[in-house]
Amino acid sequence: MIEVRDLVKKYGDHVAVDHLSFTAKKGKIYGFLGPNGAGKSTTMNMMTGYLASTSGEVLIDGHDILKEPEKAKKHIGYLPEVPPLYMEMTPYEQLHFAAELRGIARGEREACVVQVMQETGIEEMADRLIRNLSKGYRQRVGLAQALLGDPDILILDEPTAGLDPLQITEIRTLIRRLSSEHTIILSSHILSEVSAVCDEVLIISHGKLVASDTPDNLGHLLTGKETLHLKVKGKIADVEAALKTISGVQQVTAEQEGDLTSVNVQLKGRQSTGGQAKAGKDAQQSGSDAASAESRTPDAAREAIFYRLAEKRLPIYEMESAHASLEKVFLELTEDETEKEAE
Known part of the structure; x- marks a missing residue:
């Protein structure tokens, strides 16, 4: 479980994240939405411990991400928009290397690598160079890497960016399958994708949480009917x-x-x-x-x-x-920010 409590991030006089609070529970997929500059990436970086907050706290299964970083990060698997992969390695080599960095015991690495390859469906690609894999399979390797050590929480940044429709469907199915055993937070600019795969949606604007509910309930938010x-x-x-x-x-x-x-x-x-x-x-x-x-x-x-x-x-x-589409709700709630982007 992730608990974000009164999180604030300031850059000089600019407030990037403004007293943000929410809780993400196990077994659910949360979509994290916001216009460019709304504080979405900043929040995700603070949640994963890559960036320190000005105030507030992030608790990962009860561990403060700043005060107990090692304990907290053991519970997190992170997939950035561009997976950090070595093109000259094979998926098998990449995952063994990542398992070593993650501190998985030598005697457990082989079983762990085989397990995540099976979970993500990349066994047949295990011995191919990563540079020769399609973008969809590279995303799978990145997701397999995030799963090493069986973390409770998966944080996925634009997991379907740049994929074709078939690859998107495959990744969506994979994420759905993983949700029964993990807390999953994903960000995406594809609102139809969020609506299709997420149990709950968090929308931020100007660094503040402006809506948090199921996609269906958000569809009724504009009229209340x-x-x-x-x-x-x-x-x-x-x-x-x-x-x-x-x-x-x-x-x-x-x-x-x-x-x-x-x-x-x-x-x-x-x-x-x-x-x-x-x-x-x-x-x-x-x-x-x-x-x-x-x-x-x-x-x-x-x-x-x-x-x-x-x-x-x-x-x-x-x-x-x-009911109103998620896109309509999103545009309504973030109207001033999306207008600024258009300008």
């Missing part, structure tokens, strides 16, 4: 009548498409109810109760819609959420 698209088997009048009785529903618009009714349902703004919607048997006990008491959040409203339409014997063929 959520719209659902449904296709329901039944007549418009019956579908509208059922949906309009749910307290979490603000507006219903529908049109008939043969035997199906296509419906847009706008939910009311997200509210904190101090608890989560009921599920399972509790929610099934009463469709009416679910529609009233349990529809005060969008998640609960979706559940209430399901049970209400089921109660009225109106089968749901499709239900999907429509």
Whole structure:
């Protein structure tokens, strides 16, 4: 786990990182986004111990990165945008060399190198010169190097930069597979990539954290409301009548498409109810109760819609959420900085 607490970095009068705080937990992939000059790279350098903070602290599995650098860095695997590889070496030689630098015992190095090559799918390239590998395979070698010593935390800077679509898909799949055993923080300028692979997104602007949530929830951030698209088997009048009785529903618009009714349902703004919607048997006990008491959040409203339409014997063929893209949210939250870049 990574804990960033009230982190500040100043260069003279310029504040690059301004009292930044967040926590990254094991088993999740975090996307770290920000315009050029927002403090993203500075923050990543402080998190990995390459740069000292002006104030605040970074804890890596409980170890302060500045006060206990050796203990903290043993838990970190770092992949910079351009992996530090020796072109005249083979992946096998590079990884053995890196394992020695990392302090892995001589008797354990061979097994460790073989394991990370298997994890990253580079066994067949083990004896080729790195200079002859594609960029995608060089990224894999860099990622294998970051995995040496089985660190708890992986910090990946632009891991898919310059890769073709197939290579991007392969690296994305690999990162997803690794996330079950590691905390992963990655930065990327490809917002669709972050949206596809990350469980949570951190957006910084002017060195401050301006948003932190799941990609889906960030999509609702601009309006505070959520719209659902449904296709329901039944007549418009019956579908509208059922949906309009749910307290979490603000507006219903529908049109008939043969035997199906296509419906847009706008939910009311997200509210904190101090608890989560009921599920399972509790929610099934009463469709009416679910529609009233349990529809005060969008998640609960979706559940209430399901049970209400089921109660009225109106089968749901499709239900999907429509929200602003991550790109739109990013541009909205960092508008002044992106305008400066354009100038």
